[in-house]
Amino acid sequence: xxxxxxxxxxxxxxxxxxxxxxxxxxxxxxxxxxxxxxxxxxxxxxxxxxxxxxxxxxxxxxxxxxxxxxxxxxxxxxxxxxxxxxxxxxxxxxxxxxxxxxxxxxxxxxxxxxxxxxxxxxxxxxxxxxxxxxxxxxxxxxxxxxxxxxxxxxxxxxxxxxxxxxxxxxxxxxxxxxxxxxxxxxxxxxxxxxxxxxxxxxxxxxxxxxxxxxxxxxxxxxxxxxxxxxxxxxxxxxxxxxxxxxxxxxxxxxxxxxxxxxxxxxxxxxxxxxxxxxxxxxxxxxxxxxxxxxxxxxxxxxxxxxxxxxxxxxxxxxxxxxxxxxx
Amino acid sequence: xxxxxxxxxxxxxxxxxxxxxxxxxxxxxxxxxxxxxxxxxxxxxxxxxxxxxxxxxxxxxxxxxxxxxxxxxxxxxxxxxxxxxxxxxxxxxxxxxxxxxxxxxxxxxxxxxxxxxxxxxxxxxxxxxxxxxxxxxxxxxxxxxxxxxxxxxxxxxxxxxxxxxxxxxxxxxxxxxxxxxxxxxxxxxxxxxxxxxxxxxxxxxxxxxxxxxxxxxxxxxxxxxxxxxxxxxxxxxxxxxxxxxxxxxxxxxxxxxxxxxxxxxxxxxxxxxxxxxxxxxxxxxxxxxxxxxxxxxxxxxxxxxxxxxxxxxxxxxxxxxxxxxxxxxxxxxxxxxxxxxxxxxxxxxxxxxxxxxxxxxxxxxxxxxxxxxxxxxxxxxxxxxxxxxxxxxxxxxxxxxxxxxxxxxxxxxxxxxxxxxxxxxxxxxxxxxxxxxxxxxxxxxxxxxxxxxxxxxxxxxxxxxxxxxxxxxxxxxxxxxxxxxxxxxxxxxxxxxxxxxxxxxxxxxxxxxxxxxxxxxxxxxxxxxxxx
Numbered sequence: 001x002x003x004x005x006x007x008x009x010x011x012x013x014x015x016x017x018x019x020x021x022x023x024x025x026x027x028x029x030x031x032x033x034x035x036x037x038x039x040x041x042x043x044x045x046x047x048x049x050x051x052x053x054x055x056x057x058x059x060x061x062x063x064x065x066x067x068x069x070x071x072x073x074x075x076x077x078x079x080x081x082x083x084x085x086x087x088x089x090x091x092x093x094x095x096x097x098x099x100x101x102x103x104x105x106x107x108x109x110x111x112x113x114x115x116x117x118x119x120x121x122x123x124x125x126x127x128x129x130x131x132x133x134x135x136x137x138x139x140x141x142x143x144x145x146x147x148x149x150x151x152x153x154x155x156x157x158x159x160x161x162x163x164x165x166x167x168x169x170x171x172x173x174x175x176x177x178x179x180x181x182x183x184x185x186x187x188x189x190x191x192x193x194x195x196x197x198x199x200x201x202x203x204x205x206x207x208x209x210x211x212x213x214x215x216x217x218x219x220x221x222x223x224x225x226x227x228x229x230x231x232x233x234x235x236x237x238x239x240x241x242x243x244x245x246x247x248x249x250x251x252x253x254x255x256x257x258x259x260x261x262x263x264x265x266x267x268x269x270x271x272x273x274x275x276x277x278x279x280x281x282x283x284x285x286x287x288x289x290x291x292x293x294x295x296x297x298x299x300x301x302x303x304x305x306x307x308x309x310x311x312x313x314x315x316x317x318x319x320x321x322x323x324x325x326x327x
Numbered sequence: 328x329x330x331x332x333x334x335x336x337x338x339x340x341x342x343x344x345x346x347x348x349x350x351x352x353x354x355x356x357x358x359x360x361x362x363x364x365x366x367x368x369x370x371x372x373x374x375x376x377x378x379x380x381x382x383x384x385x386x387x388x389x390x391x392x393x394x395x396x397x398x399x400x401x402x403x404x405x406x407x408x409x410x411x412x413x414x415x416x417x418x419x420x421x422x423x424x425x426x427x428x429x430x431x432x433x434x435x436x437x438x439x440x441x442x443x444x445x446x447x448x449x450x451x452x453x454x455x456x457x458x459x460x461x462x463x464x465x466x467x468x469x470x471x472x473x474x475x476x477x478x479x480x481x482x483x484x485x486x487x488x489x490x491x492x493x494x495x496x497x498x499x500x501x502x503x504x505x506x507x508x509x510x511x512x513x514x515x516x517x518x519x520x521x522x523x524x525x526x527x528x529x530x531x532x533x534x535x536x537x538x539x540x541x542x543x544x545x546x547x548x549x550x551x552x553x554x555x556x557x558x559x560x561x562x563x564x565x566x567x568x569x570x571x572x573x574x575x576x577x578x579x580x581x582x583x584x585x586x587x588x589x590x591x592x593x594x595x596x597x598x599x600x601x602x603x604x605x606x607x608x609x610x611x612x613x614x615x616x617x618x619x620x621x622x623x624x625x626x627x628x629x630x631x632x633x634x635x636x637x638x639x640x641x642x643x644x645x646x647x648x649x650x651x652x653x654x655x656x657x658x659x660x661x662x663x664x665x666x667x668x669x670x671x672x673x674x675x676x677x678x679x680x681x682x683x684x685x686x687x688x689x690x691x692x693x694x695x696x697x698x699x700x701x702x703x704x705x706x707x708x709x710x711x712x713x714x715x716x717x718x719x720x721x722x723x724x725x726x727x728x729x730x731x732x733x734x735x736x737x738x739x740x741x742x743x744x745x746x747x748x749x750x751x752x753x754x755x756x757x758x759x760x761x762x763x764x765x766x767x768x769x770x771x772x773x774x775x776x777x778x779x780x781x782x783x784x785x786x787x788x789x790x791x792x793x794x795x796x797x798x799x800x801x802x803x804x805x806x807x808x809x810x811x812x813x814x815x816x817x818x819x820x821x822x823x824x825x826x827x828x829x830x831x832x833x834x835x836x837x838x839x840x841x842x843x844x845x846x847x848x849x850x851x852x853x854x855x856x857x858x859x
Contacts (some may be wrong), residue, residue, distance in 0.1 A: 003858060004715040009777060055690070108680055112529075132690035136683040141384065145816060152814035156807045163803055204749050204811065204822040208756050211807045211826070215760060215800040219767065222796035250763075250770040253716065257709045257766075258759030264705030265755055270694035272376065272748050280756070 006256070007249040015244050016237045019297035026182060026294060033189020040192045045199030046135050048149070050142035051097050052115050053135040058090040060128030066092060072121055078114045084197060087271020091132075093197070094118065104138060111136055149203040153184070156207055160214055168221055171302035176217050179295040183213045183286045190282055196275050205279035212258070212280070213287025216251060217295045223247050224299065232306045240296045255288050329787060329846040339843055343730055346832070349737030357699055369740040373520070374747030374821055377695050379688030380520035385532060385678040387489060387513045392482050392676055393473065397422040400459070400471060402581060403447060404429070411443040427471040434467050444469070482512065485675040490515055493678070495671035496531050515678065523687050535677050536668035538586025539631040540616070542623060543639055547577035567635040569656035576636055578629045584619055588612025592669035594662040597654060602662040604653045606669060613649030621645040630655070632665070698751040705755065709762060717769045718858045723844045724765035727836040731761050734832045735825065744824050753825030760804065761833035765841060767793040773859050782857055783849060790842055797838060801830050
């Protein structure tokens with residue numbers, strides 16, 4: 001049987017030759033992402049800002065009447081709703097801000113009344129509408145969810161960088177962390193730009209991206225470490241190119257297989273996982289790119305060389321080296 | 328490396344088959360079939376996003392515990408002093424600023440009072456720490472201050488009781504398999520699968536159901552009450568919105584009885600056919616109620632529910648039978664809800680809904696169907712692709728993936744964890760990383776063959792060299808997974824559980840199992856070349 005080969009044998013692409021322009025492009029993209037986050041803001045779901053969210057399916061039509069629905073609900077006097085398509089064209093999510101009230105109990109009562117009014121209005125005006133779910137999150141809980149979500153992201157990134165530092169060398173830890181910051185930033189930028197809803201599921205998606213991107217980075221770094229021991233005299237740029245090329249078949253194969261499942265989940269899976277799967281699919285592109293163009297070149301600039309993995313010198317040697325300013 | 332003695336093979340297959348067997352009941356459930364009930368059935372729990380149902384997060388008002396404890400202490404101090412020595416008179420009682428302070432009027436009795444009160448401050452626990460500190464200032468003024476330990480213990484007890492009460496109330500609703508868990512210091516999570524209209528549930532949880540009988544203070548003038556002027560020793564309480572009287576009424580703060588010593592509460596009708604709640608006291612409650620009504624014949628007393636007066640009837644004659652009827656403008660539903668609440672006991676603390684999520688059962692079923700379909704189609708594409716790329720070695724990898732998914736399901740069923748929608752996405756990612764392990768190994772074997780290594784050696788080097796990167800990658804993923812689980816909530820945790828279990832099992836299936844199969848192939852066929 002003739003087997004499939006995605007990358008021909010002995011492929012040798014000079015990836016690292018273009019490292020400077022790609023770095024500049026990436027830095028610009030990162031700045032643009034922050035710009036988008038700051039100007040557009042993230043379209044935070046009720047998980048993070050509190051409020052009421054009603055999900056509904058218009059069973060009998062192919063497309064949800066978003067504009068009419070917006071007018072109808074705004075006409076109820078509870079303020080303007082944020083209505084978004086959600087998965088299929090006939091599925092929508094309707095978000096409302098929590099009404100003002102003197103205390104939390106009253107706010108909850110008013111919010112319930114509001115939800116009942118909206119659901120009543122929809123059921124009266126749109127036959128064949130199915131209410132799929134109602135989420136109601138208080139301001140207190142939402143700010144907690146936001147804080148713990150961000151904390152989880154930060155803690156994961158730092159813990160991972162420390163692990164890589166311990167397993168490899170500090171330069172690799174810095175490189176991996178930088179690649180992660182790059183991936184997370186661009187993903188946030190995507191969400192700011194497209195205004196897809198950013199909720200707890202997306203935080204989980206970003207953590208999955210971190211895991212995947214890191215997986216990629218580690219595979220490249222592992223090969224770099226191996227080659228550094230094997231080819232002591234090879235210039236760093238050439239060695240990085242060799243390592244990236246050697247791991248290229250694996251990189252492409254793994255990205256392809258994971259993307260296959262994600263695409264299936266995006267287009268065949270339930271509406272609630274669309275944003276989640278889209279985020280991870282995007283993250284896989286960015287993560288693969290960052291392992292090659294962000295994580296690898298940084299090793300040159302941080303002056304990794306074949307001495308980095310020479311069997312460890314004794315403590316006194318090390319202190320002498322520190323005294324001579326070599327470390 | 329490629330040496331697998333018989334005992335090792337038996338072990339590996341045993342573990343794998345155990346995992347697969349544990350997964351079978353869950354698989355049949357996901358496919359919408361019934362698992363024969365006579366077989367053991369460790370099934371995974373489906374999260375509410377898949378099964379449909381209501382999720383409600385309740386938060387307790389812990390500040391309330393502080394004030395309730397002060398009130399209870401005040402009553403206790405009075406009782407203890409009265410029982411010990413009725414000549415000790417106290418006055419100028421205040422419960423402001425989170426502490427109880429009062430004067431002993433005769434300075435010579437301060438020591439005697441202290442003797443009586445000191446034992447009341449000891450904690451229930453064995454730590455010897457006190458629940459309260461007592462200080463005597465200015466010679467006559469006692470100050471009771473709750474200690475941090477005592478207060479925390481009280482909150483803890485109140486939360487435990489509240490959780491029990493919530494559970495009893497939901498059981499009364501007769502819904503299927505509710506989950507009620509305490510979360511953190513002051514929260515309770517309630518999850519009721521299959522319940523898509525939580526109104527009745529919310530009404531039930533929102534009611535504290537603290538029933539009290541207090542004497543009406545007849546000395547208070549209606550004009551004073553209207554202006555909010557409180558006679559000493561009394562308090563002003565509003566009538567409930569549905570009560571037959573409107574406005575407010577003054578009742579004696581002390582000397583009433585609590586309606587918590589009940590054996591039963593049922594919705595019923597009075598002689599006019601109006602819905603009422605009939606309550607039956609237990610022996611002690613009945614005795615207290617008899618004493619109260621005997622001593623106050625001809626006077627009105629207030630029936631108070633959660634700080635609102637339901638009614639204030641006259642005591643026409645002593646009520647000795649241990650049962651009573653509560654009226655208060657009820658509908659059949661509200662009388663029924665109150666009866667349930669009273670039967671299940673009062674909440675020791677007010678609970679408030681801070682998060683509520685409801686998923687319709689249609690959406691849930693739809694999500695499972697689509698999620699499983701996506702997983703099957705995506706998975707099939709991956710399997711085909713792996714086979715086309717690595718041939719025989721791809722088949723080994725595919726078998727490993729297949730077993731991996733089953734073993735993850737089995738372990739989840741064994742641990743009783745919950746499968747959520749993000750959990751299904753976790754499966755997707757796990758498949759991705761499990762495939763990656765085999766891709767790493769197979770690519771490495773290809774590479775080593777290209778460099779001219781002989782078959783067995785290439786396979787050995789491939790597994791050895793790839794393993795390092797696989798371990799590093801998986802450890803970092805476990806780190807991310809554990810942090811997700813620790814910090815995350817709800818959907819994030821569901822994802823983290825699958826991720827963590829999946830990482831462990833995928834190393835087992837993708838590395839160990841495939842190596843065993845490859846070793847078997849090499850030993851049996853001794854190929855001189857590999858089609859990889």
